[in-house]
Amino acid sequence: xxxxRGLLAALLAGLTGASATVVVLAxxxxxxxxxxxxxxxxxxxxxxxxxxxGRASGGIPAIVAWPDEQFVAVxxxxxxxxxxxxxxxxxSHRLSQEEIEALAAFFGGLPPPKTP
Amino acid sequence: xxxxRRHILIGAAAGAATxxxxxxxxxxxxxxxxxxxxxxxxTAAKYVARDSQGAINVTLVEPAANFVTCFHSNxxxxxxxxxxxxxxSYDDLTKKYAINHARKTASFIDRDAKTVNLDDSSTLSYDxxxxxxxxxxxxxxxxxxxxEHETIMPHAWKAGPQTQxxxxxxxxVPDGGVIVMIAPPNxxxxxxxxxxxxxxxxxxxxxxxRTKCKIIVLDPKExxxxxxxxxxxxxxxxxxxVEWIGPKIHDGIKSVDPKTNTVETGFETYxxxxxVNVIPAQMAGRIAHEAKxxxxxxxxxxxxxxxxxxxxxxxxxxxxxxxxxxxxxxxFAANSQAKVAANAIRAELTGSRLFPAKYTNxxxxxxxxxxxxKVGGAYEPKDGxxxxxxxxxxKPTEDVAQRKQTQAxxxxxxxGLITDMxx
Numbered sequence: 001x002x003x004x005r006g007l008l009a010a011l012l013a014g015l016t017g018a019s020a021t022v023v024v025l026a027x028x029x030x031x032x033x034x035x036x037x038x039x040x041x042x043x044x045x046x047x048x049x050x051x052x053x054g055r056a057s058g059g060i061p062a063i064v065a066w067p068d069e070q071f072v073a074v075x076x077x078x079x080x081x082x083x084x085x086x087x088x089x090x091x092s093h094r095l096s097q098e099e100i101e102a103l104a105a106f107f108g109g110l111p112p113p114k115t116p
Numbered sequence: 117x118x119x120x121r122r123h124i125l126i127g128a129a130a131g132a133a134t135x136x137x138x139x140x141x142x143x144x145x146x147x148x149x150x151x152x153x154x155x156x157x158x159t160a161a162k163y164v165a166r167d168s169q170g171a172i173n174v175t176l177v178e179p180a181a182n183f184v185t186c187f188h189s190n191x192x193x194x195x196x197x198x199x200x201x202x203x204x205s206y207d208d209l210t211k212k213y214a215i216n217h218a219r220k221t222a223s224f225i226d227r228d229a230k231t232v233n234l235d236d237s238s239t240l241s242y243d244x245x246x247x248x249x250x251x252x253x254x255x256x257x258x259x260x261x262x263x264e265h266e267t268i269m270p271h272a273w274k275a276g277p278q279t280q281x282x283x284x285x286x287x288x289v290p291d292g293g294v295i296v297m298i299a300p301p302n303x304x305x306x307x308x309x310x311x312x313x314x315x316x317x318x319x320x321x322x323x324x325x326r327t328k329c330k331i332i333v334l335d336p337k338e339x340x341x342x343x344x345x346x347x348x349x350x351x352x353x354x355x356x357x358v359e360w361i362g363p364k365i366h367d368g369i370k371s372v373d374p375k376t377n378t379v380e381t382g383f384e385t386y387x388x389x390x391x392v393n394v395i396p397a398q399m400a401g402r403i404a405h406e407a408k409x410x411x412x413x414x415x416x417x418x419x420x421x422x423x424x425x426x427x428x429x430x431x432x433x434x435x436x437x438x439x440x441x442x443x444x445x446x447x448f449a450a451n452s453q454a455k456v457a458a459n460a461i462r463a464e465l466t467g468s469r470l471f472p473a474k475y476t477n478x479x480x481x482x483x484x485x486x487x488x489x490k491v492g493g494a495y496e497p498k499d500g501x502x503x504x505x506x507x508x509x510x511k512p513t514e515d516v517a518q519r520k521q522t523q524a525x526x527x528x529x530x531x532g533l534i535t536d537m538x539x
Contacts, residue, residue, distance in 0.1 A: 041471040044163070044455035048448055048476070049525075049532040051539075058528025059521055086508040087478050087492055087525070093506055094474065094494045 032068050032105035035098070039106025042099055045091060046107075054113030065112035071104035145173045146465040149232050149242040151222045151403060153178030155187075156435030156450035157248035158209060158537040163458035164246075165213035171466050175216040175240055177232065181206065183538075184275040186306065187447040188530050191482060193272075193283050194316030195323075202275065209538045225407040227428050244461045247409065247416075247425075248435045248450065249401025250274075251305050254414075257397035258298060258369055265374040269392040272313075273305060285391050286317055291326040293390030296379045298369060299335040300395045303415065305436050305445045307341035308491065310395055312481040315346065318354035319484055329390075333360045334369060334381060341444075342481060342491055348512055349483035400437035407431075415439045420497035421473055422460035423453050432457040440475075441502030443495055449477045451533060473497050480526035486516070488523035 043052075051057065054064040063071070077083045078092040095103070150161040153176055165174040184203050191197045210217040220234035225245070232240045253271060255263045272282035289295060295317060299310045314331055321329045340346075350358040367382025377389045399405070399414030409416045409427050416433040417426040420441060425431040434457050435450030443449045456473040463470035478492030493507035510522065 037469055038471065041459060041469075042474070044459075045452070045474055045476050047532065047536050048451050049478075049529045051532050051535050053535070053539075055535075056528070057531040058526070059524025060528030060532055086510075087490070090492060090494050090506045090508055091476065094496075 032101070032108060034068065034101035034103070034105030036102065036105045036109060038099065039102035039104070042095075042103050043106050046103070049087075052110060054110065062113060064107050064110040066104070066108055068101065068104040068108050071108060072100050075100045075103070145171060146243040147173045147175070147241060148244050148246065148461060148465070149175045149177060149240050150246040150248065151177045151232065152248035152250060152401070152435070153180065153183055153206060154248060154250050154435060154450065155185075155447040155533065155537055156250075156454045157246065158183070158206070159451045159454035160246045160248065160432070160434060160458050160461075161215050162209055162213055162537065163455055164461055165215050167458065167468070168462050168466055170214065172462065173216070174213070175218055176206070176210065177218045177220060177222050177234065177240070178206065179219055179221045181219065184279065185447070185530075185534075186273070186275040186309075187533075189272070189275045189279045190309065190312045190316045192279060193286065193313065194319050194482065196482070196485075199280060204534055204538055206538070212539075222403050225403065225431075227407060227431070230430060243430070243465060245431045246454075246457060246461070247401075247404055247407070247431060247433045247437065248454070249403050249437050251398040251436045251445070252401050254397040254399055257301075258372060258394050260371040260373055261394050261396070265372075265394075268374040269372065269377075269394045271395055272393065273300075273309075273395050273398070282393060286320055289321065289326065289329060289390040292328040293326075294386060294388075295329065295331045295391045295393065296386050296389045297331065297333045297393045298372070298379065298395060299333055299337065299340070301336040301397050303445060304395070304398045306479070307444045307446075308346075308479055308481045311340060311342065311346040312483070313393075314358055315349065315354075315481070315483045318350065318357050321357065322354055327357065329357060331358045332386060333358065334366050334379065335360060336363050336368075338362055338364070341479070342489055342509060344512060345489045345510055346481070346483065349487060349489075353484040353487070398436075400433075404433065404437050409433060410437075411439075413439075420500065420502040423457040423473075424460070432461065441495070442493070442504040442507075443475060443477055443502050444479065446477055446479050447533060448479065448492075448529075449475070451536060452476050473502075475502055478529070480522065480529065482523060482526065486520040486523055488519055488526050489514075490522055490525070 049060045050063045054062045056062045075092050078088040148164050150157045161174050161176045182203050182205050188202050192202050222232050223235045224233040230242050270278050270282045272278040370380045372379050379386045400410045404410045404416050409425050416438050418433050418438045423432045423434050425433050434453040436445040452475045462468045475495035480490045482488045489510035491509040493504045495502045495504050
């Protein structure tokens with residue numbers, strides 16, 4: 001997890017522009033706290049753009065198979081304005097901590113894309 | 117516990133179970149019928165079928181074998197996408213999720229019997245009905261123009277042959293020719309759509325050397341979606357080619373004459389236009405009116421908590437046909453509403469967990485290559501309607517890289533939405 005934390009810190013440090021590339025970290029064993037069923041429902045807000053398969057398309061990055069900690073941190077970075085994408089900022093503002101953790105649990109539990 | 121009390125409790129429990137999952141007790145699988153295979157209907161059918169894991173029988177009533185998306189049809193017009201790229205088969209959706217595809221038109225809804233008649237005289241029974249018919253055009257809303265004139269003065273507001281016709285006609289406009297667009301009054305499908313279309317027309321004319329052409333937009337509205345962004349973009353990319361005229365100036369469309377391609381307003385008459393694009397007023401699709409689900413304004417009132425019709429507790433109305441409060445009529449909105457409805461339908465029919473409604477929308481518009489803008493928001497049920505909790509719109513000060521990134525999002529969103537609808 002140490003390496004993942006280092007990557008996460010680097011990722012968040014670099015997330016200052018809307019065009020920043022999201023680095024997908026390898027999924028590490030990470031028992032989720034979140035309510036996966038709630039996360040699956042809430043994911044309906046995300047999957048109009050982000051694909052469940054983990055396939056990135058155009059300017060829409062993949063968001064599956066991330067460690068929970070990373071997912072929560074990325075959403076938090078939109079919520080507190082560290083990252084500036086209006087769509088994501090608006091989505092993040094409406095999410096409670098419980099809901100963010102639920103989304104992290106759901107998306108984190110999905111398999112990574114077959115072809116990176 | 118005495119016997120009487122125990123009996124009362126057992127009776128109460130049985131009653132609660134009956135209320136909880138009425139359709140699964142003592143009968144075959146509950147049945148959901150979805151009318152309309154656009155972003156609302158296709159998404160609703162998929163989410164009910166997929167998430168109920170076979171516990172609900174889902175039938176999609178949609179006469180077409182393929183769906184041509186209205187969204188990104190402007191990108192087809194602008195030459196950024198092929199017609200094939202905005203055309204999608206229902207096959208994967210229906211096979212993967214075991215959805216029955218009735219390739220028919222719904223001709224009648226018997227709300228008391230809970231049945232839908234199809235145009236081949238067959239009948240479908242439902243426990244819950246989803247209506248997502250999109251819009252119908254008000255052919256009598258522009259004086260002198262009607263259904264019989266749509267091949268001369270195309271609307272192209274329902275994607276398909278009309279979209280192809282508009283593109284063909286655009287390609288035939290000579291340099292120096294005048295295009296007149298009659299924009300629609302509120303409420304209508306895709307609020308920024310007419311103005312993205314103007315942008316794409318100008319892009320095609322400019323990129324083919326026809327810069328002496330002029331596009332006149334006659335608008336019945338004083339203001340329109342992303343107005344400042346579009347007008348700044350037109351000035352920047354297509355100087356002198358686009359003129360938007362609001363109702364205070366043009367004083368209304370007095371008549372159009374398809375024989376001479378003439379449009380007369382209270383201000384000026386445009387004769388021998390090279391192309392007239394009439395986008396008329398709109399209303400909910402026919403079946404919603406015939407089932408008496410639409411109000412005097414032409415659209416359907418819904419419960420913002422779950423998209424259920426205010427006129428019938430067994431019917432859900434999603435997408436353009438619904439009065440969705442602060443949400444625009446867009447593919448993104450219809451897709452979002454479908455998921456709220458699907459969650460509510462499964463909860464009622466199978467007792468699955470019911471979650472609070474959360475709606476989202478974003479509408480991207482391309483003004484010129486790599487120059488895209490967006491508007492969007494988050495929405496929740498509040499004060500008896502779907503209310504915006506936060507909205508945003510692209511800023512006029514955004515740099516070139518930001519606008520290019522917004523277009524990349526637009527392209528990615530399309531693929532994501534198609535995957536969410538059909539994949």
